[in-house]
Amino acid sequence: xxxxVSLLDADPDLAGDLEGESLERARREARTALRRxxxxxxxxxxxxxxDIHHRGFLIAGGLISREVDVLGRRAVELLGPxxxxxxxxxxxxxxxxxxxVGWMVHEPTSLxxxxxxxxxxxxxxxxxxxxxxxRGIRRAHVLAVALAIAHHQRVDxxxxxxxxxxxxxxxxxxxxxxxxxLPLGHQRLADLVGAHRxxxxxxxxxxxxxxxLSRRDAGHWVLHGAPPEQLRHHKLAAALT
Numbered sequence: 001x002x003x004x005v006s007l008l009d010a011d012p013d014l015a016g017d018l019e020g021e022s023l024e025r026a027r028r029e030a031r032t033a034l035r036r037x038x039x040x041x042x043x044x045x046x047x048x049x050x051d052i053h054h055r056g057f058l059i060a061g062g063l064i065s066r067e068v069d070v071l072g073r074r075a076v077e078l079l080g081p082x083x084x085x086x087x088x089x090x091x092x093x094x095x096x097x098x099x100x101v102g103w104m105v106h107e108p109t110s111l112x113x114x115x116x117x118x119x120x121x122x123x124x125x126x127x128x129x130x131x132x133x134x135r136g137i138r139r140a141h142v143l144a145v146a147l148a149i150a151h152h153q154r155v156d157x158x159x160x161x162x163x164x165x166x167x168x169x170x171x172x173x174x175x176x177x178x179x180x181x182l183p184l185g186h187q188r189l190a191d192l193v194g195a196h197r198x199x200x201x202x203x204x205x206x207x208x209x210x211x212x213l214s215r216r217d218a219g220h221w222v223l224h225g226a227p228p229e230q231l232r233h234h235k236l237a238a239a240l241t
Contacts, residue, residue: 002033002034003033003034003036004031004032004033004034005031005032005034005060005110005112006027006028006030006031006032007030007031007032007058007112007118007128008023008026008027008030008128009027010058010060010061010081010110010112011058011060011081011082013082013131014030014128014131014132015027015128016127016128016131017127018125018127022125026122026124026125026128029121029122029124030118030121030122030128032112032113032114032115032118033112033113033115034060034110034111034112034113035047035057035110035111035113036108036109036110036111037062037064037105037108037109037110037111038105038108039105039106039107039108040104040105041102041103041104041105042064042087042103042104042105043103044087044088044101044103045088047087047088047111048088054113054114054115054116055086055114055115055116055119056084056085056086056087056114057084057085057086057087057111057112057113057114058082058083058084058111058112058114058132058135059079059080059081059082059083059084059085059109059110059111059112060081060110060111060112061081061108061109061110062080062081062105062106062107062108062109062110063078063079063080063105063106063107063109063182063183064078064079064080064103064104064105064106064109065077065078065079065103065104065106065188066079066085066087066101066102066103067101067102067103067104067191068099068100068101069099069100069101069102070099070100073194074191075191075194076188076191076192077139077143077146078166078170078182078192079139080169080170082135083135083138083139084114084132084135084136084139087103106183107183114132142165142169145165146162146165146192149161149162149165149193150193150194154203155193155195155199155200155202155203156203156206156207157228158193158194158195159189159193159200159203159204159207160207160212160213160223160228161228162189162192162193163180163184163213163221163223164178164223164227164228166180166182166184167180167223170182171223174222176214176222176224177213177214177222177223177224177225178222178223179216179220179221179222179223180220180221180222180223181220182220182221183219184219184221185219186200186201186204187200189204211224211225212224212225
């Protein structure tokens with residue numbers, strides 16, 4: 001038998017206000033198959049489960065990116081723990097613009113299988129399904145913010161806003177600032193903000209000289225000072241005051 005995991009262990013937030021015996025029963029019924037991915041390119045077409053009602057995956061741990069290429073221009077979405085995805089399908093009804101979609105695994109990643117049998121077992125706890133649905137809404141919101149950031153004209157503004165946007169989820173407060181614990185080289189940053197790599201290298205140099213950010217030996221970026229005015233309600237702002 002392959003590895004399994006309970007969704008409520010992989011992502012405790014899914015449990016909501018469940019407690020006591022109800023929580024323990026839900027945890028048992030929420031057990032599902034676990035798929036593990038190694039760093040590198042991921043051929044998502046091989047991820048389809050034998051069950052014809054395979055709904056997708058919940059990322060239980062790790063970091064992957066979706067790369068969407070349209071006529072030679074690429075956009076990148078970073079996905080981490082708690083995200084829900086269905087990586088092998090293209091929604092023909094959603095857009096008539098064909099895109100080349102690729103997936104990259106940046107660190108060892110585990111995926112909890114969301115299949116029809118699991119959904120049926122979770123029927124007594126509809127709040128879990130509602131929370132899973134909300135993960136899709138969260139992805140849409142994050143992408144909408146990224147799209148708005150991409151409309152800023154200056155590359156340095158796009159970079160700073162993007163790093164603070166990522167810090168809301170992937171950042172942690174340290175004595176010297178907010179550390180964005182992601183492997184973000186200049187090319188990946190360029191893909192994230194819709195710019196050419198040389199422009200990103202120049203802009204990042206300017207931001208470092210201005211004291212807005214620095215880089216650790218591990219490759220993580222450290223944000224200094226308060227978030228930009230556009231992000232004045234950022235949840236990390238209070239931790240820095």
